[in-house]
Amino acid sequence: MKNPLTPIKAIIKDIRPEAEGVKTYTLSTEFSFVAEPGQFNMIGYPGVGEAPISLSAIMQVGDSTLRDGSFKHTIKSVGRVTDFLKDFKKGDELFFRGPYGRGWPVKKAEKRDVLIIAGGLGLAPLRPVIHLILNSRESFGDVSLIYGARNEKNMLFMDEFKIWEKDISLYITVDEVSDVSKSPHPPFTKEWSGGINVGLVTDLLDRVKIKPERVIAFVCGPEIMMRFICRGLMMHGMSQSSLYVSLERRMKCGIAQCGHCQHSGLFVCKDGPVFSYKEVRGLPDGVL
Amino acid sequence: MTGERTFQKFKRLIPKKAFLLWLDSLKKDYKLIGPTKTGRHAVFKEVDSSKELFMEYETTMLSPGKLFLYKPNEELFRFAMNGKITIDEIAPIAEKQIITGVHPCDVNAILYLDRTFLRTFKDPHYEARRKNTLIISLNCARVSENCFCSSVGAGPFLHAAGGYDMLLTNFESEYLVEIKSREAEELFGLEGRGAGQDEMRFKAEKEKSMHGKFKKNINVSGLDNIFAENMEHHIWQQTAEEKCLSCANCVMVCPTCFCYDLRDEMSMDLKTVTRYRCFDACQDMKFAEVHGGNFRQRRAARLRQFVTHKLGQTNQYGVLGTVGCGRCITWCPTGIDLTEITKEIQKFKVKS
Ligand SMILES: Cc1cc2nc3c(=O)[nH]c(=O)nc-3n(C[C@H](O)[C@H](O)[C@H](O)COP(=O)(O)OP(=O)(O)OC[C@H]3O[C@@H](n4cnc5c(N)ncnc54)[C@H](O)[C@@H]3O)c2cc1C
Ligand code: SF4
Ligand code: SF4
Ligand code: FES
Numbered sequence: 001m002k003n004p005l006t007p008i009k010a011i012i013k014d015i016r017p018e019a020e021g022v023k024t025y026t027l028s029t030e031f032s033f034v035a036e037p038g039q040f041n042m043i044g045y046p047g048v049g050e051a052p053i054s055l056s057a058i059m060q061v062g063d064s065t066l067r068d069g070s071f072k073h074t075i076k077s078v079g080r081v082t083d084f085l086k087d088f089k090k091g092d093e094l095f096f097r098g099p100y101g102r103g104w105p106v107k108k109a110e111k112r113d114v115l116i117i118a119g120g121l122g123l124a125p126l127r128p129v130i131h132l133i134l135n136s137r138e139s140f141g142d143v144s145l146i147y148g149a150r151n152e153k154n155m156l157f158m159d160e161f162k163i164w165e166k167d168i169s170l171y172i173t174v175d176e177v178s179d180v181s182k183s184p185h186p187p188f189t190k191e192w193s194g195g196i197n198v199g200l201v202t203d204l205l206d207r208v209k210i211k212p213e214r215v216i217a218f219v220c221g222p223e224i225m226m227r228f229i230c231r232g233l234m235m236h237g238m239s240q241s242s243l244y245v246s247l248e249r250r251m252k253c254g255i256a257q258c259g260h261c262q263h264s265g266l267f268v269c270k271d272g273p274v275f276s277y278k279e280v281r282g283l284p285d286g287v288l
Numbered sequence: 289m290t291g292e293r294t295f296q297k298f299k300r301l302i303p304k305k306a307f308l309l310w311l312d313s314l315k316k317d318y319k320l321i322g323p324t325k326t327g328r329h330a331v332f333k334e335v336d337s338s339k340e341l342f343m344e345y346e347t348t349m350l351s352p353g354k355l356f357l358y359k360p361n362e363e364l365f366r367f368a369m370n371g372k373i374t375i376d377e378i379a380p381i382a383e384k385q386i387i388t389g390v391h392p393c394d395v396n397a398i399l400y401l402d403r404t405f406l407r408t409f410k411d412p413h414y415e416a417r418r419k420n421t422l423i424i425s426l427n428c429a430r431v432s433e434n435c436f437c438s439s440v441g442a443g444p445f446l447h448a449a450g451g452y453d454m455l456l457t458n459f460e461s462e463y464l465v466e467i468k469s470r471e472a473e474e475l476f477g478l479e480g481r482g483a484g485q486d487e488m489r490f491k492a493e494k495e496k497s498m499h500g501k502f503k504k505n506i507n508v509s510g511l512d513n514i515f516a517e518n519m520e521h522h523i524w525q526q527t528a529e530e531k532c533l534s535c536a537n538c539v540m541v542c543p544t545c546f547c548y549d550l551r552d553e554m555s556m557d558l559k560t561v562t563r564y565r566c567f568d569a570c571q572d573m574k575f576a577e578v579h580g581g582n583f584r585q586r587r588a589a590r591l592r593q594f595v596t597h598k599l600g601q602t603n604q605y606g607v608l609g610t611v612g613c614g615r616c617i618t619w620c621p622t623g624i625d626l627t628e629i630t631k632e633i634q635k636f637k638v639k640s
Contacts, residue, residue: 004409005364005550005565006377046367046561047554078579093373222580250578252550255409258568259547260575262593263583265601270408284519284592285576285583 004255007044007095012088013070020153022121023086024056024074027096032069034059037128038103038246038274041096042254043073044081051081052251052269054125055099074124074156100254101273104129104218104244113141113214116168117229119148119201119221123156125246125273126220134167143168144208148201148221150175171204173197201225205232212237218274220246223287230277230288243277245288298467301487302480307456307463308338310478311388318422319385321356323348332356332387343389346432349619351543352387353398357417358405358546360567364413367561382416388424389456392446393437393611395425397543399451403605404546422472423452428498434614436504436627442611445495457491464491504617506627507634508599508608514633515600519592523632528588531622536569538594538616538624544609545569570594595626 014026035041035058044050057072077086088094106129114133118126133140145164149155151174161170176198197204201221210233217233219226226245233243249261249268256270264283266272272280281288302310311320320338323330323345330345332352354360366376390398405414428435428444437443446455453472457464464483467473539545549568554561568575570593576583584590598610610626617625 003364003377003412007365007375009373009375046365046369046373046563047552049552050550095373248578249583250576252548252568256407257404257409257411257546257548258550259570260549260568262570262597262604264596265604267604284516284596285589 005097005253007097009093010096012090012092012094015088015090018074018156022074022076022156024072026070026072028068028070032059033071035071035099036103037106037132038125039099039101040273041098043094043096045084045094048084049081052254056124056127057131058128076121098254101269102271104274106132109216110139111141112216113211114143115208115215115217117146117201117217117219119225120150120154122221123147126218127157129218130164134164137167141214144171146171146201146204146208148173171207173199173201173204175200202228202232205236210236210238216242218244227288240278240281241276244274245277245280246273247275247280298473299483300465300480301459301462301483302465302478303462306478307465311338314386314475317384319383321352321385322388341389343426346430347613349541349615351394351397352390353394353401353543356385356387357398357421358401358414362413362565363562364565365563369559369561380413380416382420384420386422386424389426390423391428392425392443393613394543395423395446395448395452396442396611398423399448400544400607400611401546402451424454424456425452427455427457429458431498431501432614434504434617435502435612436506436614437612438499438502439505440508440608440610440612444498504614504627506630511600512602515596518633521633523629524588524592527624527629528591531624532587532591533621534571534573534587534590535621536571537619537621539569539571540567541615541619543613544611595629598626599630
């Protein structure tokens with residue numbers, strides 16, 4: 001019997017710098033890999049270890065660049081595994097296993113207004129949702145993306161904003177303004193209509209028209225930010241059960257065995273990482 | 289379950305000597321594992337002969353399930369690192385084995401581990417060993433100081449519906465033998481004498497009298513909610529600060545604690561990496577650490593995770609996480625007792 005912990009070999013087909021300390025890796029493997037938006041893989045290398053990393057693009061959403069069954073991970077180097085990855089080159093091998101977990105409930109979002117709210121790296125697991133919406137735009141009502149990063153250097157996927165903007169409303173903010181000319185991307189302030197705001201993501205909630213009974217919200221970012229976003233949205237009349245958040249916990253197995261990701265009886269790797277706010281609000285050892 | 293009825297019919301009294309000889313006769317096909325006496329303690333280990341068995345033991349430090357089914361340290365993969373990396377998946381080794389003298393709490397603990405390792409994602413190593421292991425349970429004849437299995441329905445007599453092979457009850461010079469699986473039925477050749485209603489009544493009386501002997505108990509009704517409402521109760525902070533060393537003894541001796549770590553080890557010539565799985569513990573500081581934070585940085589939060597995982601997170605598997613074996617109490621160097629913590633919180637509940 002196959003061990004579910006067996007790593008699978010993948011080849012790096014492309015690497016692009018995304019933001020400060022963040023790179024996006026396009027991987028392909030022998031078979032056509034499919035996953036759902038919000039799911040993750042355990043990414044690793046023998047002798048180094050494994051870390052849970054969300055899929056930032058998958059074939060299933062019909063992204064024309066990924067017809068070949070490849071998939072993408074957008075990774076920030078912060079520790080053992082992620083630091084090791086940053087020196088990889090195109091053509092190198094690495095290992096993964098997955099996809100794991102319960103992703104965003106995109107079926108539930110059909111015919112409704114969709115609010116996508118991300119902070120920092122939290123946009124990575126939401127990008128497949130955006131791609132999916134863009135691919136069948138008519139299935140959804142009003143769609144807005146509210147995205148905040150520390151500064152422009154930390155902002156992901158900026159080159160795609162112009163495409164996204166055609167079909168969904170973008171509200172972008174930074175906590176602080178750094179020197180735009182030194183940004184790894186061309187300054188984009190002039191190129192898209194919304195411009196960059198300065199302030200917290202929560203400040204932008206008032207700018208979006210929220211019809212509580214029509215809208216579903218997908219939120220991903222630091223847990224403390226998700227707490228304020230969810231509470232803010234509830235003040236706008238949204239119910240806990242139409243708010244969804246993606247949690248980050250330490251993970252070793254991804255398959256509900258190692259116990260590291262446990263959160264009050266839930267296995268974040270299997271029962272999540274995406275939960276309705278109702279399921280996880282106020283649980284001990286969390287800040288939601 | 290098929291055939292369950294025929295098995296239920298098999299209740300016989302077998303002289304202990306004959307029973308032990310029967311165990312010895314299985315040695316040629318099975319590894320025989322059971323309780324033995326080592327110094328002052330009892331330890332489950334492989335024996336050469338039933339003479340080494342110490343069936344009168346009260347409790348052991350480590351449970352048989354976490355020694356012979358779920359291994360403390362297990363090699364899973366070997367990676368050859370020459371140019372193109374190849375993965376060698378270590379095949380499960382599953383010798384046929386019999387574990388005898390397993391107390392009801394420890395059988396229930398194995399059934400609990402089954403939930404972790406045989407559900408959505410099956411662990412091939414655990415599964416292979418589980419399939420090749422015959423479990424002979426022994427109803428308890430003594431209550432150890434820290435046992436509270438009678439409060440959580442896991443002992444001192446076994447009532448599990450299945451998942452084990454045979455059940456013994458001490459009847460002076462005989463065992464009342466009840467067969468619970470087809471494999472055991474096929475293996476068991478002894479006739480003995482049939483146990484009728486009288487013997488079963490006698491067994492029930494024994495069980496009843498055992499229930500009266502417990503020094504530790506706990507009222508588990510509504511505990512999920514009681515804990516959920518008292519997550520900031522001062523007892524957590526107080527016990528953690530005054531007593532807990534975060535030594536993780538409690539989770540290491542716990543027969544239901546399933547947590548593990550995956551570790552890679554590189555050979556000296558840098559040509560092979562071995563990936564191991566080994567027991568891990570939520571009492572360890574780094575267990576729940578992520579970049580930018582630690583969800584259980586406070587010792588109190590870690591202690592609370594252990595206690596509530598045993599007693600108050602039944603949403604996970606639909607059963608309590610404890611089998612009441614009391615090992616965590618016995619082996620805690622500072623005498624932290626989850627039944628006392630619970631009582632303190634329940635007291636508060638009644639007051640408020
Ligand atoms: C569902 C899910 C999805 C995720 N998706 C993404 C994603 O898309 N992109 C992404 O970049 N990340 C993602 N993460 C986060 C990522 O898994 C973590 O950042 C992970 O810890 C990285 O593993 P690592 O081995 O590189 O870091 P680790 O080595 O595990 O380091 C983690 C933390 O431990 C600290 N640490 C490490 N070594 C030491 C030491 N020796 N002493 C003291 N402290 C130390 C580090 O400073 C850091 O704070 C996701 C996490 C989850 C749960
Ligand atoms: S108590 Fe801790 S170590 Fe034991 S199973 Fe629960 S989380 Fe894992
Ligand atoms: S055995 Fe006792 S001191 Fe050690 S971690 Fe457990 S509760 Fe704390
Ligand atoms: S990551 Fe191992 S249980 Fe969730």
